[in-house]
Amino acid sequence: MFTCIFLDKIDSNTENLIRAAAPKNIQIFFWSKLSAMQQEEYIKRADALLTATYIVDAALMKQAIKLKTVQKTGVGTDNIDKAAAKKLGVIVDNVPGGNAESVAELTIAFILDIYRHIIPLETMSQTRQWGMWQYRDTSFDIKGKTYGIIGFGNIGKRTAQLANAFGANVIYYNRTRQTDDIENTYAVTYAPLNKLLQTSDIVSIHLPLTEQTTNFIDTDQLKLMKDTAVLVNVGRGGVINETALYTEMKNGRFLGAGIDVWSKEPFDAANRLLELPNVIATPHIGAGTQDAMRNVYHICFEKIIQNCTDIL
Numbered sequence: 001m002f003t004c005i006f007l008d009k010i011d012s013n014t015e016n017l018i019r020a021a022a023p024k025n026i027q028i029f030f031w032s033k034l035s036a037m038q039q040e041e042y043i044k045r046a047d048a049l050l051t052a053t054y055i056v057d058a059a060l061m062k063q064a065i066k067l068k069t070v071q072k073t074g075v076g077t078d079n080i081d082k083a084a085a086k087k088l089g090v091i092v093d094n095v096p097g098g099n100a101e102s103v104a105e106l107t108i109a110f111i112l113d114i115y116r117h118i119i120p121l122e123t124m125s126q127t128r129q130w131g132m133w134q135y136r137d138t139s140f141d142i143k144g145k146t147y148g149i150i151g152f153g154n155i156g157k158r159t160a161q162l163a164n165a166f167g168a169n170v171i172y173y174n175r176t177r178q179t180d181d182i183e184n185t186y187a188v189t190y191a192p193l194n195k196l197l198q199t200s201d202i203v204s205i206h207l208p209l210t211e212q213t214t215n216f217i218d219t220d221q222l223k224l225m226k227d228t229a230v231l232v233n234v235g236r237g238g239v240i241n242e243t244a245l246y247t248e249m250k251n252g253r254f255l256g257a258g259i260d261v262w263s264k265e266p267f268d269a270a271n272r273l274l275e276l277p278n279v280i281a282t283p284h285i286g287a288g289t290q291d292a293m294r295n296v297y298h299i300c301f302e303k304i305i306q307n308c309t310d311i312l
Contacts, residue, residue, distance in 0.1 A: 002047040002308050003066075004301075007031045007054035014293065018050075019081035021297035026304065048304045051079065053265060053284070058084035069307035071300050074099060075153070075227030076208040076236050077188055091307045097154035098296040099287035103234050104158035106286045107204050108142075109167070110232045110258025111279055115140045120277070129292050130206075138255065140201075143167030148191070151207040151235055152178060159204060160186045171196055175212075197224040202232070207237035219244040234286045246272045248277065260286045 002025060006018060022028045029042055031054075046064045046214045049056055052073045058081050061067055070080050072094040088222040113119055117135040124131040147168035149156045158169050166188050171191040172178075183190065197203065203225065218241045225231070231254055233240050242263050247258065256278040262271070265284055273279050285289045287296065 001025055001027055002020075002304065003027050003029070003042070003046040004050055004304060005029050005046045006050045007056070008052045017290070017293050017295050021294065022301055023305065026301055047308050048088055050300060050304070053079055056080045056085075058088075061085060061088055063092055067255050069093060069304055071304050073296050073300055075155075078209040078236065078238075086275045091310075093303045093307060095296050095299050095303070099292040100154040100158045102289040102292035103155045103206075103286035104162055106260060106282075107155075107159050107206075107232050107234050107258075108162050110228055110234075110260075110280055111142060111204075114230050114256035114258060114278070115142065116201050119280065140255075141167075143200070145201040146171065146199055147167070147204075148172070148196040148203045149188070150174075150193070150196065150203065150205045152188075153206060155234070156206040157182075157186055159206065160188050163202075168202070171200065183271065184231045186187040193221070194224055195229060197221055198226075200229060201226065202230045205235045205239055207235040207239050209238045214238050217245075219247070222248045222253075225254070228255050230255050230257070232258040233257075234260045237265065242271065242273055246276070249273075249276050255277070258278065258282075260284055 004026050006028060015030060031039065034042060043063045044065050047065065047066055047068050049064065049070045050073065051070065054295060056070050057080065059085055061070070067088070067090050069091040070085060072080065075094050075096050075292040077092055077094050080092050082092050116139055119137065121131045124134065142163070143166055145168050147163045147170045149160055149170065149172040152172045155171065160172065163170050170188045172188045173193045173196045177190050205217065207216060216239045222244055245257065247269045248254065259273065260282045261271055261284055267274070267283070273282055287293070
């Protein structure tokens with residue numbers, strides 16, 4: 001029997017999904033439901049820590065004297081001190097591809113919302129205004145547009161498939177260029193970053209946050225983009241310099257932006273991007289569907305059992 005603590009504060013529905021996914025040989029506890037005394041006791045018994053966005057630092061891992069693995073429920077592990085984990089002999093693992101479908105679908109939803117002005121038109125309808133002609137001069141189809149994908153992992157690949165289904169011309173940038181077979185399979189063409197930014201009507205970002213990708217899209221990169229471009233970030237917040245993005249959009253550039261990930265989470269109420277009417281802001285819900293969560297938690301527990309068993 002392995003003891004696992006889920007660290008993030010969650011709702012009852014998500015708790016039930018996690019409990020349903022946990023196999024019989026894993027005893028699951030929820031950190032936010034434990035008293036301070038119980039936390040001090042249970043952390044010493046934990047074989048595994050399960051985290052979505054909760055910060056797992058060296059101090060927490062040192063308290064977990066039996067800890068064997070820290071399991072991330074998504075892809076990016078920037079909230080886990082990997083150097084400390086390595087020093088302590090703790091395995092850090094993630095779930096690449098487990099939520100690719102839901103994040104890719106949210107990416108397309110952002111684009112459709114911006115291209116068809118669904119949110120402002122719905123707001124008009126709620127107040128009984130007939131906005132039939134309101135936004136026709138800035139409404140577009142995805143078909144025929146050049147769609148640039150930055151980061152071609154599992155989510156980037158699935159997004160490419162969806163974009164192709166809409167009839168877009170898909171190009172991509174990735175640190176490592178894909179093989180000809182992969183490019184042919186996903187019907188994509190490689191482009192250097194600057195060319196992608198200059199030529200794309202739509203740009204979506206699917207990068208993890210690392211030292212190399214922090215502020216990867218800054219003022220210089222934003223200025224390369226078309227004034228009519230749509231920008232979507234479902235990777236990590238720190239990949240885009242939010243101050244630079246605000247400045248460009250405040251000056252009238254870009255048709256709109258869909259942002260699901262933020263440099264500070266929960267996002268700061270003073271974040272000026274939230275003031276802009278053509279910014280669609282969501283609170284890191286890319287992987288937040290019932291289907292994705294069931295799949296992710298199932299994979300997480302499989303990995304926890306494997307990693308705990310390997311260390312034994």
